Amino acid sequence: MVVKIRLARFGRRNSPFYNIVVAHARTARNSKPIEVIGTYDPIPKADPYGNPKELHKDINLDVDRARYWVGVGAQPTDTAWRILSMASVLPKKMVGLQREKPLKPIDANSVKIH
Amino acid sequence: MAPRICGTSTTLASLDASLQTCSRLAAHTTRSFSLTCRNEKITKNRYEMVKWIKERATNSFDKSHPTYLGPHADQPFPSNPLFRSQSVLSESMKNRIYTQVMDHGVAMKAVSEEMQVDVRRVAAVVRLKELEHQWKLEGKKFATPYAKAVMKMLPQSRWAQGDMNIPHEPINDIPVHKLSMQQLFVPVSESRHFTREDAAKAFHEGLLSADKRSPQRELIEIERQAAEKDGDRAKSIEEFRKEAQEAEEAYANELARKSELEDANIKKQQKGRFEFRIKRYNSENVGKYGRARNVTGWRYGQALQERKRGMVKIPTSVP
Incomplete structure (x- = not known):
């Protein structure tokens, strides 16, 4: 069975909290995983005595275990990939819909029309 | 003589009889309009009130310090002599404490000694001022007129550099410990020198003596040194400040390192x-x-206790 690195949603209504887990792909989201390798708190917070407008999100990650699981072929989901790439466990990957770059205006002199 | 009812010439007995026979009529008679003439002279209480307003209160409403009605200067409620209003730190004092600690980096103990305010109060002022700054950054609205009005109603401690200021609070206050609240009869031989240590021991084995329980031990020590034969207050104060500064810097360094x-x-x-x-x-x-x-992480197979009845969620520490 495929082993995945994915997020398991805990917390309460409107206050999510995720465990970063290594689990078999076909098991339920919040079932007991093979291993918990970290957490991700998606709610932005300000430092207690810092600027209240500068917000941060906390990620706890066991980088060594993450490297190990990636090394033995665990497949991160897109979200997990983004988190792991921030911890430089994996290279960056463009995830989701990519915005198309607008075409440059055509220079009439450089175009040959037969 | 039978008691008279205002406005009628009936006796109470006949009134009682009429009450039983016809309640509507009785209600009419008892509710009759009072014909007693108004007292031309004012009562003594009212006279005194008017006198007080004329003498004391006319010019004192817009002063910065409060004028209490009580017989004492610090008694806000005239008929409650046990309630005495205690002075609070004035705004300028709070500002000075904050600037000394945060801008000039003076040790909190030294500020406490200089301004004669409890070191815990100094810490509280710094924390609250910090919170105020935080709120300003967040753009919260302040109830400044309300705060000013409240401050006007309270006596305030003031402090000026170099003056003989009245201490905001005494340094030898100690919190009353529960163990020392009992009444004890300890037989002691006459020759024995019964000290505070012995008294604490008599209450409980683990109870510290009053000297050791004081939160301002160093300040008391300064006073003790000054009271000695060749004691020099200025010198011991300087020493105390130096030590406090060193201790605080060491603590700050340790925090920074961590x-x-x-x-x-x-x-x-x-x-x-x-x-x-x-x-x-x-x-x-x-x-x-x-x-x-x-x-780290949400745990599996273990119920969270946070929704359980009676779980106290008040934080016990500040970040």
Whole structure:
């Protein structure tokens, strides 16, 4: 069975909290995983005595275990990939819909029309 | 003579009879209009009130300090002599405490000694001022007129550099310990010198003596040294300030070192609107059964206690 690195949603209504887990792909989201390798708190917070407008999100990650699981072929989901790439466990990957770059205006002199 | 009812010439007995026979009529008679003439002379209480307003109150409403009605200067409620209003720190004092501690980096103990305010109060002022700054940054509205009005109603402690200021609070106050609230009869031989240590021991084995329980031991020590034969107050104060400064700096350095160590473990990355802080940790430190209390992450197979009845959620520490 495929082993995945994915997020398991805990917390309460409107206050999510995720465990970063290594689990078999076909098991339920919040079932007991093979291993918990970290957490991700998606709610932005300000430092207690810092600027209240500068917000941060906390990620706890066991980088060594993450490297190990990636090394033995665990497949991160897109979200997990983004988190792991921030911890430089994996290279960056463009995830989701990519915005198309607008075409440059055509220079009439450089175009040959037969 | 039978008691008279205002406005009628009936006796009480006949009134009682009429009450039983016809209640409507009786109600009419008892509710009759009072014909007693108004007292031309004012009562003594009213006379005194008017006198007081004329003498004392006319010019005192817009003063910055309060004028209480009570017979004493600090008694706000005239008929409650046990309630005495205690002075609070004035705004200028609070500002000075904050600037001394935060801008000039003076040790809190030294500020407490200089301004004769309890060191715990100094710490509280600094914390609250810090909170005020935080609120300003957040753009919260302040109820300044309300605060001013309240301050006007309270007596305030004032402090000026170089003056003989009245201390805001005495340095030899100690919190009353529960163990020392009992009444004890301890037989002691006459020749024995019964000290505070002995008194504490008599209450309980573990109870510290009054000297050791005082939160301002160093200040008391200064006074003790000054009272000695060749004591020099200025010198001992200077020594105390120096020691306080050194101790506080050592503590600050230790805190800085700890936070630096913690920061080294955290990788920060600005992404869009938010900064992501990735903290490294060892996921294998999960205790014997994988359920240690301080482990990162939501735990499996263990009910959360936070919704349980009677769980106290008031934080016991500040960040």
